[in-house]
Amino acid sequence: MAATSRDDLDTYLAASRRLVDDALGSAVPGPGTPPPVLHEAMRHTLLLPGKRLRGILVLAACEACKGDPAAALPLACAAEMVHAASLILDDLPSMDNATLRRGKPALHRVVGEANAILAAVALLGAAFETARRAEALKERARGEAVSCLALAVGSEGMTAGQVLDLEASGRRLDLEALESMYAGKTAALFVAAARLGGIAAGAKARDLEALERYARSLGLAFQITDDLLDYSGNPATTGKDGGLDRERTTFVNLLGIDGARRLVDERIDGAIAALKPLGRRSARLAAFAAHVRDRER
């Protein structure tokens, strides 16, 4: 597998983030569009500086399957819209009751709870429509993309994970239960993002399966690093509240910091190993996984 240096990856992440940011700005109606409160609310969370890791994963997976990342850009935007919707809902008083998101007040603190919920729903609608309209893709690939996103959002994906998360409040979970919660609330969208890239490239079933195995391990590792950052990260760097998970079951609370770190290493190694069928073309995805392991925000 060809190596991608840390500098190469940083340059790639910055360039890809810019591409996704520019495309997102015009993928949803402008701020004055009636009703202004709704469009401003959608744009608020969506356009604040997120890391865009799911969007970048779409582009990198497409490239790893010999596709044209420009053709996958609408799918990258769609993945980021679903992600932004999930953040808005996750922050609500009835869920994590967060105050800060992407360095600014959480959306419900800006536009009220009802408008925040409606903005999240509207972002999901915009995500499906953006994927369906991906003009460089064949009709069949667009259909697969919409259905891939719908599965990720649905009752066996992210929403299931959030329900398990809410049900776990005040209870101690075992490793297996925690892992299945994370598979839903976080890894489902990583899996969808990787598959979207493959779909845009017209990848074979074997390659899509490799991408899926990669993203499942990567998504789990990502959520464990998120738990580590909740425990010891700096809100000035992460842009969100710290310590919200202190009373809940997380991998940090179950395994301790060193144990959680070891599990991250294991999952990242597993993610990289899953790339084998893609050969040298997957070097960037391997570097992306190492970046998730080492991230500080």
Ligand code: IPE
């Ligand atoms: C936060 O995701 C939600 C989790 C699944 C932990 P990110 O840490 O990727 O958030 P942004 O997109 O950079 O704001």
Ligand code: IPE
């Ligand atoms: C969230 O997990 C998963 C989502 C899909 C939003 P967290 O609740 O740990 O995410 P953060 O820490 O608020 O970003």
Ligand code: MG
């Ligand atoms: Mg949460």
Ligand code: MG
């Ligand atoms: Mg949260």
Ligand code: MG
């Ligand atoms: Mg968290």
